[in-house]
Amino acid sequence: MNLTLKIWRQAGPTTKGEMVTYPVTEISEDMSFLEMLDVLNEQLNARGEEPIAFDSDCREGICGMCGLMISGKAHGPEVTTTCQLHMRSFSDGDEITVEPWRADAFPVIKDLVVDRSSFDRIIQAGGFISANTGSAPEAHSVPVPKDKADRAFMAAACIGCGACVAACPNASGMLFMGAKITHLGELPQGQPERDARVVNMVSQHDHEGFGGCTNIGECSSACPKEIPLDVINQLNKDLRGALMRGE
């Protein structure tokens, strides 16, 4: 298939970027979206032009590294990551716009690559449990009810790709944060630091310059791991409880 790509090109963090149009031909529908970009980059290399910079790592949908705004949708039209999006989701002759995640908390480093270390700092503010490391404890020594284990696992599926921020009209990171809060809050190991966790994470989130949630639900629709909107409810509930207990 033949496509017209409109891709955001930006040489560096401080330089001004612009959309550049690239036609690509003879794309197989079995290629992934990133492989299609690899093909384009080979052509650019052959012509001696600067290849398009984009992030990727595992290319199997579990690391959260890749992430592109494809024709206005985070990770494109399917519920999956950009690396697991295949060209069969597009039709011959399509015009596709490709942009980086847009949020001031995710500054562009180059072309389609953004710096998501603000997410790391939110995790460092409280998205962990303090435990002695060493040999793994006996799994049955801490009983976890099945429904709680299931919900924790569902929330733990978040790979921190940032699609929620990219899709949110307010560029809010609350779905990401809610997933972490729910994941750790459902488990016995997460209880001792539960109040401090939510307060510190929210404070770091606001400090990083993310927007506030207006409960629209774009994040959840864009999430490749289908994290539901109710993790934000959990986040708000935990925050309300923690503030009332004077955290």
Added chain:
Amino acid sequence: MKMLMALSGALFVFYVLVHMYGNLKIFGGVDAFNEYADHLRTLFTPFLPFGGFLWLFRVVLVVALVAHAWSAFYLWSRARGARTTRYVAKAAARATVKSKMMRWGGVALLLFLVWHLLQFTIVKFNVGSIPAEGNPGLLVISSFQVWWVVLIYLLALVALGLHLYHGVWSATQTLGWAGNATARRRAKTLGTVIALVTSVGFALPPLAILFGFVKGS
């Protein structure tokens, strides 16, 4: 900040329901309406002076309004600051008219509120033809016989309905009361019901007056 927004919003939901109930009194005639207006001022007298309860209530409303608008503008500016470079292409998956209109709809409601208070509380100017000096019931009837007044109110009610439709659901989520599927469904239904009841309930008196079902005498 968002909790402040949710709580002050919840107070307004309560207030508009009471306000709507009062408006429907016009169907009982001018006297019933005036009696209601008077009753608002004599509520809890002689424990409170004449109009005392009404003024206390007004103070609470003004505080809530300032809190609601202030947190709205604060969050709005933060959201703008969170994405200073816009997307060239952005497709909405779930955002709807009601959720996209929260901010501009809110501003529209604020402007309407100014007009509404000038018309019926502060200046009490009469755009209609019935003399209504010192008679709130007649003033209402006189005003709503003018088609463009009714039009302004109907537009404001559409804005109010959309605002409540998303706002009620949003507030439950912000307060952490929508924890499971049932609670979430209930919150959304509640939002729809409150939005419909208030916008239709408020629309009835002006329409009835415009089409002559409720007359001054």
